[in-house]
Amino acid sequence: MRKHLKVAVALAFAACLAVFALAGCSTSNGTSGSSSNSSATTDSATKTVVDAYGRSVEVPANAQTAATVGSGARFVVYAGAQDKLIAVTEMETDPAMNRPYAIVYKDLFANLPATSNGNHLMETNVNEEQLMELNPDVIISSRSAEECDALQEATGIPVIGISYQNQLFTENVYKSITCVAQALGTEDHAAEVVAKLKEWDADLTSRTANIPNDQKPTVYVGAVNYKGAKSFTGTYANYAPLVELNAINVADSTGQDGAVDVDLEQIANWDPDYMFLNAGNMDLMKEDYANNQALFDSLKAFQNGNLYTQPFFNFNGTNIDTGICDTYFIGATIYPDAFADVDLEAKYSEIYTTLLGADFYQTMKENKMGFKSLSFS
Incomplete structure (x- = not known):
């Protein structure tokens, strides 16, 4: 009898231990397991993402929706998270060919509300009330760190800031793609994109690093858009493609960094070997050429047929894809x-497909856009 009683007590004790063990497998908030390494989360769980400005932002651990300010949608596409967009800007819902990401996803963007005018560098108007009504998990903004802070405070919605103007292969670009992906859960896609960017960077620099300066032609980039359309005299110092190629950009002699307005006499003094021009401003350039034909015809680039058109890559932010193709x-x-x-x-197709998914x-x-020679005669 005592033997049977001992067995019964032992079985009862074992059963109690099993109950306690099972109870220990779930926490009070409903997540599986007590370990902080568990992959399951609740709606209230968050994670910290450090954005391109070094801001630490608490975002939902499993963010499903995003809205954009400025040109943020471009990097949502680069990060492979466009399906999570529930609001974009007016510039995305009325796309132009000089913003490839917006053309590729024009059908998606056309069906989304626009919560701001979309300006990247100039004044941006944001409908904060509409954003709060839509209540996205995250806002992706290309505006300044201060503006990101202000928008986050006004709406109560986490704002991830990106920074990449006139940059192609920089830590800012890599970080901007990565932090968007971290916020929206597309880290694997972003890692593949960043890896390809670094691969192209290494390829381009290795091809040109050892070319002696006395074997490098001089180059001028004209009709550069910056806060509006420009003719020949709109140029760019520290122009990212020429920096990448270790090329001689005559505009660098201005000592400026970025968009520069020069005069025709300065271009004549430089007399560059090659000129790369934005065909989108062809009407302005034709007018300038007609009024100053003798000056232009005296230039080496005109005489030798070294005039080329390229799609300009800075338009409401930098189209990284087009910039690399250029x-x-x-x-x-x-x-x-x-x-x-x-x-x-094949390289152009590879670059666009990697960054845009198309x-x-x-x-x-x-649409008869491309990279080709140009003539004014």
Whole structure:
């Protein structure tokens, strides 16, 4: 009898231990397990993302929705999270060919509300009440750190800031793609994109790093858009593709950094070997040429037929994809031997497909956009 009683007590004690063990597998907030390494989260769980400005932002651990301010949607696409967008800007809902990401996803963007005018550098108007009504998990903004802080305080919605103006292969670009992906849960996609960016960077710099300066032609980039359309005299010092190619940009002699307005006499004094021009401003350039034909016809680039058009990549923020395509095109034009093995059309398709998820280069060709020689005669 005592033996049977001992067995019964032992079984009862074992059963109690099992109950306690099972109880210990779930926490009071409903997440599985007591370990902080558990992959399951509740709606109230958050994580910290450090944005491009170094701001530590608490975001939902499993964010499902995002809205954008400025040109933030561009980097949501680069991060592969466009399906999580529930609001964009007026510039995305009325897209133009000089913003490839907005053309590729025009059908998606057309069905989303616009909560701001979308300006990247100029004054931005944000409908904060509408944003709060939509209540996205995260806002992605290309505005300044101070503006990101103000918008986050006004709406109570986490704001992730990105920074990338006139940059192609920089830590800012890599961080901007990565922090958007971290906020929206597309880290694997972003890692692949950043890896390709670094691969192209290494390829471009290795092809041109050892070319002696006395074998480098001089280059001028004209009709550069900056806060409006420009003719020949709109140029860019420290122009990202030319920096990447270790090329001689005559505008760097101005000592400026960024968009510069020069005069025709200065261009004549520089007399560059090559000129790369924004065909989108062809009407302005034709007018300038007609009024100053003798000056232009005296330039080496005009005499030797070294005039080329390239899609300009800074339009309401920097189209990283087009900028890299421009870099390969310029490199193959001014250093033909160094780029002899590059299939440029295949490279353009690879770049757009990697960053946008679609081959925008085919759309460019259909719309007679591209990288080609130019004539004013």
